[in-house]
Amino acid sequence: MLDERKASILRAVVEEYIQTAQPVGSGHVASAPGVSVSSATVRNEMAALETEGFLAQPHTSAGRIPTEKGYRYFVDALTQPSLDRSSAQQVRAFFDRAHGEIEQMLVDTTRLLTGLTDYAAVVVGPPHEVAQVRSVQLVPLAPRVVLFVAVLGNGAVEKRSVELASDIDDAVLAAAAEHLSAQGIGHPLAMLASAPAARTPEAEDIVGRVRAAVNTSSEDGDHVFVSGASRISASFDAVETVRSVLTILEQQLVVVSLLRDVVDRGLNVAIGSETGMQPLADCALVVAPYSIDGEQVGTVGVLGPTRMNYPQALAAVAVVGQRLGHRLSEG
Numbered sequence: 001m002l003d004e005r006k007a008s009i010l011r012a013v014v015e016e017y018i019q020t021a022q023p024v025g026s027g028h029v030a031s032a033p034g035v036s037v038s039s040a041t042v043r044n045e046m047a048a049l050e051t052e053g054f055l056a057q058p059h060t061s062a063g064r065i066p067t068e069k070g071y072r073y074f075v076d077a078l079t080q081p082s083l084d085r086s087s088a089q090q091v092r093a094f095f096d097r098a099h100g101e102i103e104q105m106l107v108d109t110t111r112l113l114t115g116l117t118d119y120a121a122v123v124v125g126p127p128h129e130v131a132q133v134r135s136v137q138l139v140p141l142a143p144r145v146v147l148f149v150a151v152l153g154n155g156a157v158e159k160r161s162v163e164l165a166s167d168i169d170d171a172v173l174a175a176a177a178e179h180l181s182a183q184g185i186g187h188p189l190a191m192l193a194s195a196p197a198a199r200t201p202e203a204e205d206i207v208g209r210v211r212a213a214v215n216t217s218s219e220d221g222d223h224v225f226v227s228g229a230s231r232i233s234a235s236f237d238a239v240e241t242v243r244s245v246l247t248i249l250e251q252q253l254v255v256v257s258l259l260r261d262v263v264d265r266g267l268n269v270a271i272g273s274e275t276g277m278q279p280l281a282d283c284a285l286v287v288a289p290y291s292i293d294g295e296q297v298g299t300v301g302v303l304g305p306t307r308m309n310y311p312q313a314l315a316a317v318a319v320v321g322q323r324l325g326h327r328l329s330e331g
Contacts, residue, residue, distance in 0.1 A: 002054075007077065008034040009045050010054055014066045014074040018307050023063035068272040071284070071306055075269050081311035083319055087116055091316075095323045102126075102156040102328065106225045109300065109324055114228030116316040119235075119304030120249060124256055125223035126297035126328065131156060133184040133192070138177040138206070143167045148210050150189055158189060160213035165205055175199070176206035189214060224252040235305040236282060244279035249303070259299045262287050268314065272306055282306055286313040288321035292328045300324065 002010065012032035016024045026042040029035055035042065046064050049055045054070040057063075066074070083091065094112050098105050106123045113121035131152035139147040144167055150158040176198060183195040193214045198204040229249050233242045248254055258277065262270045262285060270276075270285045286308070287301035300321045302313050 002049075002073065005035075005037065006045055006049060007073075008032075009042060010049055010066075010070055011074060011077070013046070013049075013055060013064055014070060017065050018309055021307060023058055023065050025063035028063075066307070068274075068306065071271050071310075072274075075271070075310050075314075078311060078314070081315040083116075083312075083315045087312075087316065088319070090116065091319055091323060095327050098327055102152075103223070103225075105324075105327070106223070107227070109320060110225045110227030113300065113302055113316060113320055114231065116320070117302050117304070117309070117313050118228075118231055119302040119308060119313065120226065120228045120232050122249075122255055122259065122299075122301045122303065123225045123324075124259055124299045125225065126156075126292060131189060131292075132186060133189055136177060136181045136184050138162075138173055138180070138210075140168050140173065146173065146206070148213055150184065150192075152189060158214075160210070160216070162206070162209045162213050164209065169202065172200070172202045173206065175203040176210075179203060179207055180210060224255050226255070232303070241279075241282055245283060245303070248277065248279055258285070259287055259301055262301075263289050263299060268317075269310065284308050284310075286310070286317050288317045290321040290325035290328075292325060297328075298324075 009029055012029045012035050013024045016028060016032070026039045026046060029046070030037065030039040030042045037045075046055060049070070050057060050064060053067060054073060055064040056067050058065060082088075091112065094108070098108065102125065106125050110121040110123050113123075134151045134153055137149040139149060141147050141161065144164045146162050146164065146168065148160045148162050152158060179198045180192060180195065184192045193211050195207060195211060198207045226249050229246055232245050232249075236242050236245075248258075258275065261276060267274070268287055270287075272281050272284070275283065275285055280303075282305060283303055284306045285301055285303050287299055289296045289299050291297060300317055302317055304313070
């Protein structure tokens with residue numbers, strides 16, 4: 001645990017480095033708010049912080065920069081950050097007009113987070129199979145093809161093309177749709193995969209094919225939405241670092257696993273090696289889960305350099321995650 005003077009000096013170094021990306025000298029720190037000691041004292045304390053692993057000196061005559069340990073101390077010492085008035089109004093206005101299909105809402109949410117933080121944003125959507133069904137339709141597309149459409153309580157629309165064994169009979173199709181509605185509405189979509197048999201063999205043939213289609217949709221994996229990946233290129237000088245980070249963002253399974261692992265460890269910020277991925281050694285990830293009707297179903301997050309503006313990122317992710325969950329719960 002750092003004493004108050006060392007903590008204030010470390011905070012001043014981190015805040016300045018976040019703003020400038022340049023090593024911070026003792027003269028600037030001595031004039032920072034909350035630091036009321038001489039430059040000589042600051043130099044001594046910065047040397048001590050370097051010895052303790054909170055700061056590093058990239059060049060002999062240069063100032064200091066924060067280490068991963070220094071960032072972690074800075075983040076842990078933050079009080080609950082809040083958005084500035086303009087950003088808060090932007091979030092409020094966004095969710096006031098956010099309606100329609102869930103996929104588009106989540107795409108737009110990533111863009112909102114990127115705009116608020118200037119970092120890459122990621123949203124892992126809720127699994128469709130756990131959302132309650134609002135309506136079911138079977139729409140003829142061709143003599144032996146129907147479109148299964150389920151409107152879900154979270155705003156998602158699940159669609160599957162279903163091939164039949166024989167030409168469509170309108171009465172049989174209506175019976176199958178009625179059966180699926182009776183078994184599905186008000187229940188999670190996954191329940192349709194175990195719906196009881198329909199009354200007639202003809203209707204059951206259609207219902208059985210819909211069951212298989214629902215099972216296939218539940219195996220499709222998580223829906224991941226990414227925005228602002230190009231912002232990463234402006235955050236790092238090394239081309240190889242940029243390439244590695246962009247490659248990870250293109251791999252949905254890796255992104256989902258990364259966010260889940262951070263949340264499962266009880267973290268809302270993973271810095272450098274804390275991400276568990278070597279290509280992200282120079283990155284930080286800020287995450288927040290969101291819930292629908294009290295059940296945690298997805299995650300929002302931003303990925304940027306370790307020198308990210310943590311107060312802004314934490315506030316943005318927390319508020320957007322909370323508002324997203326409320327909007328999806330309302331349907």
